[in-house]
Amino acid sequence: MTELTRRNFLYASGCLAASTSVSRAQPLVPAEQQSGAIAPGRVTQSEIVLSPFQFQGRGDGIQDDTGAINAMFRYFRELMAQSGGQQAPIEMSFSGGRWRLTDTVDATAITAWNWKMSGGHLYGECEGKPMLDLSGSRGYEMNGIGFHGDRERMPRSAWQAARLEHAQFCDNVQFNDVATDGFFSEACWIAFGQETAKHDHCTYYNSYHKGRVAVVEGYDAHPFVSEFGKVIRGSTSNVNISLQGNCDFRYLPTHDQWHLSNVTSSRSAVLTLSDHSLEIGDEVVFAYVDGMRELSQLIAKVTAVTADTVTTDLDTTNLGTYAGGGVAIRRQTRSPVYIARTEGINLADAYIVAYGQPQIEIAFPDTSFPFIEMFSAPRILFEGSGNRSNIAFTTGTVATANILGFELSTYNSNAVESLISNEGGVVAIYKPVIDMFSSLWDVKLSNDPKLFAMYGAEVLFSSLDQTEADQMIAFNGQITSVADGNTYVIGKTSIE
Structure with a gap:
């Protein structure tokens, strides 16, 4: 779509009338104060x-x-x-x-x-x-x-x-x-x-x-x-x-999403979409595609372009048959919300949308203080597509990163692999309270349990197997399985 000029944009959005004259607001400072001759203390009176x-x-x-x-x-x-x-x-x-x-x-x-x-x-x-x-x-x-x-x-x-x-x-x-x-x-x-x-x-x-x-x-x-x-x-x-x-x-990719009219079933899937600005090397994710539901899990890299088609590195031969609709969205390069070296952060009832990246990144750039204290995100809602996890820990060069107090409850995980993820050193979480009632893609608790330890945990998850608690470096606490309704007490629960 052709870019609007600023003036046309303002007209189109109703911010300017046809005339450019703008009414002036009346002075809002009391008359005796407009000259600046304000007696000491007067400002505090009204x-x-x-x-x-x-x-x-x-x-x-x-x-x-x-x-x-x-x-x-x-x-x-x-x-x-x-x-x-x-x-x-x-x-x-x-x-x-x-x-x-x-x-x-x-x-x-x-x-x-x-x-x-x-x-x-x-x-x-x-x-x-x-x-x-x-x-x-x-x-x-x-x-x-x-x-x-x-x-x-x-x-x-x-x-x-x-x-x-x-x-x-x-x-x-x-x-x-x-x-x-x-x-x-x-x-x-x-x-x-x-x-x-x-x-x-x-x-x-x-x-x-x-x-x-x-x-x-x-x-x-x-x-x-x-x-x-x-x-x-x-x-x-x-x-x-x-x-x-x-x-x-x-x-919110307002200028970086394009309606699909076709997706081929091939080893190098071709997307048909008009008026795109994609170039070779760009990455896209997908949403709302009928027939090829699995596309919402995937990230495609562009390998060739024409005016109304994009060739990708996706092999779609084992997916469903495209039945119409859907959008291709330019993948974002960083998580929307970034948190580091914080003591006491609350994201209660938040709504976070991401396309191709975890919604939250919790980082540990300060090697002298590898802590996050009292992270709380009850009743949080994650949406979007193409994200591997919902919360990614990036530990950098820190051998063990510590989360002292961790609360996370969500109605639904839209991630395609795990609720939380970690690619670096160990993340040790103390007193975690984690509730995930359902997930769009039947995800696990973590991408790699060998990179996590949980102490004093209270977990509600889809099933016991999906937590892989027995494969973590350490785990003690309890897990309630939605699948069978049982609560499992795991590990040492008291000091002997």
């Missing part, structure tokens, strides 16, 4: 609402409003300085506008409580940069803001947050009904050493197949710089991260 409209912003999606929004933040800092304290009942409202950004907004090193950002839609064209830099800031709440990453001038992220050398704190923050869509080269958002952060009912989508959705880490495995301060390096504390309340994390 809430002040600021808007980019007050700082020459247009909010029409066409004018570059980076300067207006940065001016609003500078004025916010002035109000803070004059208030004489850290109480800041000040709201920066983006409501009523679609704000085009060609550079990063500086929201760094703000230490205050009760300040808010709300409403509106930020359209990012700041190629290779974050749209919003929150490094070194604390005490804020973000409500109902939408971030869109431009495909051609792709931002690195919607926002980034980290500790700065001169502003060590980056904590006590909350995100409510925040959304990202479009394209982000690194991730929708990156939080390095951000503590006590809560995300509630947020939707985070990234349409870039090489980008992640969310990065939560206490070690800078995704290093970034801030234009406004020096980001700390290496390892740091990263505790109490809550990504609960039906948060939605997706690789």
